[in-house]
Amino acid sequence: MLKRAVLCFAAVMNLLLLDQVVKESAIRSLKDVPPVEVLPNVFNLAYVENRGAAWGMFQGRVLPLAVFALVALGVLLWKRRSVFPRGGWGVLAELLLYAGILGNLVDRVVRGCVIDMFDFHWGPHHFPCFNVADSYITVAAGLLILFSFFEKKESGRHGTA
Numbered sequence: 001m002l003k004r005a006v007l008c009f010a011a012v013m014n015l016l017l018l019d020q021v022v023k024e025s026a027i028r029s030l031k032d033v034p035p036v037e038v039l040p041n042v043f044n045l046a047y048v049e050n051r052g053a054a055w056g057m058f059q060g061r062v063l064p065l066a067v068f069a070l071v072a073l074g075v076l077l078w079k080r081r082s083v084f085p086r087g088g089w090g091v092l093a094e095l096l097l098y099a100g101i102l103g104n105l106v107d108r109v110v111r112g113c114v115i116d117m118f119d120f121h122w123g124p125h126h127f128p129c130f131n132v133a134d135s136y137i138t139v140a141a142g143l144l145i146l147f148s149f150f151e152k153k154e155s156g157r158h159g160t161a
Contacts (some may be wrong), residue, residue: 008095015099019132020106026117026131035119043120048129049113062108069105073098089143097140103133 030036030047037044053065076083076097084094107114116129130138 008091011095012099012102015095015136016102016106019099019103019136022117022132023103023107023115026115030117041121041123043118045117046119046129048116048119049111050116050129051113062112066105066108069101069108073101073105076101084144090147093140093143093147096136096143100133100136100140103131103136107133 026047035044035046084090104114116131119129120127
């Protein structure tokens, strides 16, 4: 049990480190310069300071968003057995979700904003800029949604007594 916890902690810390290294690289190479076109009319690298949540909602609410992240982490840890399915894919979703929440939490606490850099667009239509931590959260959410379609219902739980 302890060995598993240590391995999971190490995995989350490595994912968090990757997120922070990419963000630091964006700060050093993309701040104060125009977006760098990687794939014309599809993908740019850009420097964006997001002082809100997803899609720029709740701008300037750094402290409430940080508190929300801490509460969310606490609830996920407390209810982890009922939230995450058993098996490797469930563990992957769990680790990605923790690392994603922590990655953006670190930004809010240390920098006062979340650093985003991946800018996908189709001509003038832009998807909101995002980062590695956002990708972790999105993949984890996708896995959890996918698992929900294949979840086996325990007999007697949903029926009448």
